[in-house]
Ligand SMILES: Cc1cc2nc3c(=O)[nH]c(=O)nc-3n(C[C@H](O)[C@H](O)[C@H](O)COP(=O)(O)OP(=O)(O)OC[C@H]3O[C@@H](n4cnc5c(N)ncnc54)[C@H](O)[C@@H]3O)c2cc1C
Ligand SMILES: *[C@@H]1O[C@H](CO)[C@@H](O)[C@H](O)[C@H]1NC(C)=O
Ligand SMILES: *[C@@H]1O[C@H](CO)[C@@H](O)[C@H](O)[C@H]1NC(C)=O
């Protein structure tokens with residue numbers, strides 16, 4: 001039935017009758033399953049967990065790469081004194097917002113503890129500041145920014161409370177008195193405080209949802225970020241979670257399988273893969289990144305409706321590029337975690353340097369890495385390693401003018417902008433966004449559901465956002481498969497009964513009452529569980 005729907009597009013009803021008849025005579029030879037989970041990252045693993053937990057075991061996980069984990073992605077780099085390589089994270093690196101004792105806990109932090117993930121508290125006060133002349137102390141600007149940030153936070157809350165028009169974070173900062181345009185040191189500080197997390201500048205970010213997102217991760221859980229450098233890779237927690245329901249070589253896990261076409265209807269979903277194989281599912285959960293959805297690398301049939309395609313193109317996919325260097329010695333201050341560089345000419349030019357050689361991390365590794373985002377990511381990722389190494393070394397030699405900085409013995413960085421299974425790093429809410437726009441991003445089209453980092457209204461950009469969305473879609477579909485009634489009129493927040501609403505026509509900002517579990521907003525952004 002799905003196949004015929006697919007073929008009749010654009011044909012006359014006479015043809016469609018003929019094809020539909022032929023279809024009955026030649027039933028689909030696709031592999032059959034109740035639920036097709038598209039993608040084996042955090043969201044896909046969580047969806048499988050929720051289904052298994054609901055005693056639905058007839059599902060498949062279809063994954064492009066040769067392992068699970070998705071954007072929790074590591075690689076080997078450099079070498080130890082014994083000649084074996086280190087493992088570094090190309091993608092997700094922190095558990096962000098851990099949780100206070102007795103309060104709610106970030107599920108990624110729960111897993112990190114359960115599976116003994118090696119990690120250390122990221123001390124954002126352990127920072128030295130530099131410019132083109134070397135060390136120069138502009139750390140006082142960090143407090144100036146923080147004061148403006150508090151005022152911006154209050155103003156964003158007023159907008160959300162009173163159903164007013166969203167603004168840009170730039171507007172929020174300027175109204176709070178933070179105006180860094182003439183000061184490169186202040187711009188470096190702003191980059192460290194805003195772009196480093198959002199992967200976009202304040203003018204490219206939503207004021208309300210940027211602040212709300214920070215509030216729920218860092219006020220609802222806690223303000224701590226722990227940096228993961230486990231030599232098994234960060235993804236080990238997701239492999240452990242998956243192995244609780246997938247046995248070794250489980251035939252339900254299809255690795256190295258690239259989905260190319262998805263046809264959906266009110267009856268089911270058919271998935272076609274690059275290798276010619278296909279799957280007929282009662283329901284499917286697409287966890288591909290927003291970048292994958294935006295770049296037409298998967299064909300949907302019928303074409304996604306306007307309200308859905310508009311939402312996909314509305315939200316933004318940021319890029320966050322870590323550039324790794326190993327030296328034969330640690331020539332930078334050994335006890336410091338962060339080094340902030342203010343370029344004299346270009347905001348966001350190799351700004352944040354992070355030492356792995358510091359005690360508590362991988363001392364003696366002589367590894368340091370520098371991060372760029374967004375436009376600088378596109379520029380740097382389009383350069384050869386040699387060009388980028390030249391720029392990076394020139395900056396390091398400005399930062400440490402009195403030291404003979406040796407050439408690196410290892411150098412490497414990923415190209416997230418062109419990674420075919422990601423097309424960027426993580427999502428961001430652009431200026432003047434409304435909750436309704438995001439509800440359209442999150443809503444299902446017929447039996448095709450969506451999950452993953454970008455689908456989390458409150459925890460977008462984070463591993464825990466991906467995890468929550470995977471659990472929610474998995475348990476919702478389990479309820480549908482079991483025909484549990486989901487009573488939306490009672491405002492039921494029963495797990496697995498969330499109704500995915502969409503809007504053919506957008507109405508602007510949403511009243512406070514709409515910020516609830518049914519619209520993907522389970523936690524108030526006005527909460528503050530941090531005692532300090
Ligand atoms: C550089 C970087 C730094 C980050 N830092 C942090 C951090 O410190 N802390 C944090 O919490 N989060 C961080 N994140 C975000 C975090 O990694 C993501 O939110 C999370 O991993 C997303 O999980 P997901 O399941 O939604 O998507 P994914 O992990 O992208 O999973 C989707 C899966 O679908 C597969 N796929 C894609 N296309 C196809 C196809 N056509 N066919 C079959 N399979 C396909 C992909 O291979 C992938 O495995 C970072 C991300 C990046 C890239
Ligand atoms: C597992 O099922 C139990 C009982 O139905 C439910 O309370 C729990 O929330 C479920 N957990 C997950 C991760 O789905
Ligand atoms: C946890 O990890 C640390 C560091 O990798 C290791 O020393 C320790 O033995 C591990 N503990 C357990 C219980 O696995």
Ligand SMILES: *[C@@H]1O[C@H](CO)[C@@H](O)[C@H](O)[C@H]1NC(C)=O
Nearest residue numbers: 121123124125126127335336
């Ligand atoms: C963080 O670093 C600062 C500056 O070096 C130091 O004073 C502080 O004690 C550190 N905090 C923790 C928790 O290690």
Ligand SMILES: *[C@@H]1O[C@H](CO)[C@@H](O)[C@H](O)[C@H]1NC(C)=O
Nearest residue numbers: 133134135136399400401402
């Ligand atoms: C570098 O050396 C010069 C001359 O001795 C000195 O004036 C300057 O402060 C030093 N710079 C740094 C960053 O240590």
Ligand SMILES: *[C@@H]1O[C@H](CO)[C@@H](O)[C@H](O)[C@H]1NC(C)=O
Nearest residue numbers: 153154156157212215525526
């Ligand atoms: C964010 O939290 C701060 C501090 O609790 C609060 O003042 C502000 O109103 C909140 N903003 C939003 C958008 O929830």
Ligand SMILES: *[C@@H]1O[C@H](CO)[C@@H](O)[C@H](O)[C@H]1NC(C)=O
Nearest residue numbers: 006260261262272273299300
């Ligand atoms: C997949 O979609 C492309 C582009 O629409 C189309 O050319 C191709 O025939 C489709 N493949 C299958 C197997 O449906």
Ligand SMILES: *[C@@H]1O[C@H](CO)[C@@H](O)[C@H](O)[C@H]1NC(C)=O
Nearest residue numbers: 131132133136184185343344
């Ligand atoms: C860099 O710092 C030095 C020393 O504090 C200062 O004289 C110089 O003006 C700074 N450069 C810029 C571009 O601000």
Ligand SMILES: *[C@@H]1O[C@H](CO)[C@@H](O)[C@H](O)[C@H]1NC(C)=O
Nearest residue numbers: 380381382383384385415418
């Ligand atoms: C830079 O982009 C161009 C155009 O897309 C491409 O041909 C070239 O290979 C890219 N270079 C690198 C080093 O990625």
Ligand SMILES: *[C@@H]1O[C@H](CO)[C@@H](O)[C@H](O)[C@H]1NC(C)=O
Nearest residue numbers: 327328329330404405406407
């Ligand atoms: C590192 O290499 C440089 C030459 O590139 C050399 O001068 C320096 O002594 C070396 N450091 C160590 C600790 O071997």
Ligand SMILES: *[C@@H]1O[C@H](CO)[C@@H](O)[C@H](O)[C@H]1NC(C)=O
Nearest residue numbers: 266267480481482483484485
């Ligand atoms: C369960 O749901 C399916 C699909 O929506 C429907 O066809 C079927 O009649 C329902 N069964 C019951 C017992 O409600």
